Amino acid sequence: MRLTYRYRVYPTKPQMAVLESTLSSCQELYNAALQERRDAWSINRESINFAGQSAQLVEIKQVRPELNGIHSQVLQDTLHRVDKTFKSFFGRVKRKAKAGFPRFRSRSRYDSFTYPQLGFSLQGSRLSLSKIGKVKIKLHREIEGQIKTLTIKREAGRWYACFSVEAEAQPLPVRTESIGIDVGLLSFATLSDGTEIDNPRWYREAQTILRKAQRKVARRKKGSHRRRKAVQLLQRAHAHVRNQRADFHHKISHWLVNNYGLIVVEDLNVKGLASGMLAKSVTDAGWSAFIAKLLYKAENAGRELVKVDPRGTSQTCLCGASTPKTLSQRWHQCSECGLSANRDHVSAQVILGRGLRLQNATCSTS
Secondary structure: OEEEEEEEEEOOHHHHHHHHHHHHHHHHHHHHHHHHHHHHHHHHOOOOOHHHHHOOHHHHHHHOHHHHHOOHHHHHHHHHHHHHHHHHHHHHHHOOOOOOOOOOOOHHHOOEEEEOOOOEEEEOOEEEEOOOEEEEEOOOOOOOOEEEEEEEEEEOOEEEEEEEEEOOOOOOOOOOOEEEEEEOOOEEEEEOOOOEEEOOOHHHHOHHHHHHHHHHHHHOOOOOHHHHHHHHHHHHHHHHHHHHHHHHHHHHHHHHHHHOOEEEEEOOOHHHHOOOOOHHHHHHHOHHHHHHHHHHHHHHHOOEEEEEOOOOOOOEOOOOOEOOOOOOOOEEEOOOOOOEEEHHHHHHHHHHHHHHHHHHHHHHHO
C-alpha cells in the first residue's frame, strides 16, 4: 500500500527564504512549461511531451543560473506535474466530462515541491534536503515502510514534510461482525445496531472566528503586508477546522475497522447533495473524506467495505414494504408489519441487508 506520513518542519529564517525561493522558481518553471505547450499547439499544432521539455533544463539553467540552486529532480518533477495536468485534461475530454483546461498558477496557488527519489534523508531529528540544508523535523510517529518520495508543503505559513511510503498491509484479527452505516446531518452516522455518532459540526462551531478573520482581510489594503498577515490568520483558522474534521474521521473509521469484518455504506453522490440548500451542512460533515479514510483503512486491515445503491434506503421497511417519508419525518412507521423505530436506524439496517445480499451474490458467482 502507498501511505503518506506528514510531519511539521521548523526551518530557520535563512532556510525559509530558500524554501520560498524554491517554490517561486518552481512556479515560474511550471507556468513557462504550460505556456510553451499552449503556444506550440496554437501556432504550430505541435504537441510537446515531458521528455522534450525535460531535455531543455540544461539550457534553461545556463540562462537562469539561480535554478542551479534547486535539486535537478525537483525541477523534473515540476515538469511532470505539467505533463500529468495535460494528461488529466485529455482524459476528461475523452470521457466527455467537464474538461477544465490547465491554468497558470499564481504564487498563492503553488505551495509544494517534490523530491521524487533522491536529494533527501532523515538524520535523527533533522531532515537533510539537497541545496537547502538540515531542517528540524518533529517525528511524532515512526515511519513504517520504504520511503518513495518527499513533498515539502507550505500551508498557512507553516511548513510540512510529506513522505509517500510503500508499506505492507497489516491485517487485523478476523472479525465476523457486520455493520451498516447511514450517514446523516442530525447525527453524523447511525449504525445498524442502533449506535448514533454525534455530528460535531466543526465549521459551524468556528463560523464566528472565521467571520471575524474574513472581515479583517476585507479591511486590509490589497497587496499590503498587513493583508498578507490577515490572510495567513484566516488560512490557519480554516486549517484548524479541516484538521479537526480529519481527526474525527480518522478516529471513527479506525474504531469501525477494528470492530467489524464487513462494513456497508451507501454509494452516495455527495457532490450532487452538496449543491442545494443543505450544501453547507453536507460539506461540513465531509462524508466523502470519511468514506475514503474508511476504504483505505479497511483494505489495510483486511476488512471488507461494500457500497450499495442508496436509492430508497430511507423509504423502505425491513419487510420490503414502501414507506414514503418527507425529510422532516424522523420516525419510521410501517403499515404492513407494524415496525416503529428511528428512521436512520431502520435505514442503516436496510443498508446492511443490501450489503449482505450483495456479498452473498458475489460469493456465489465466484
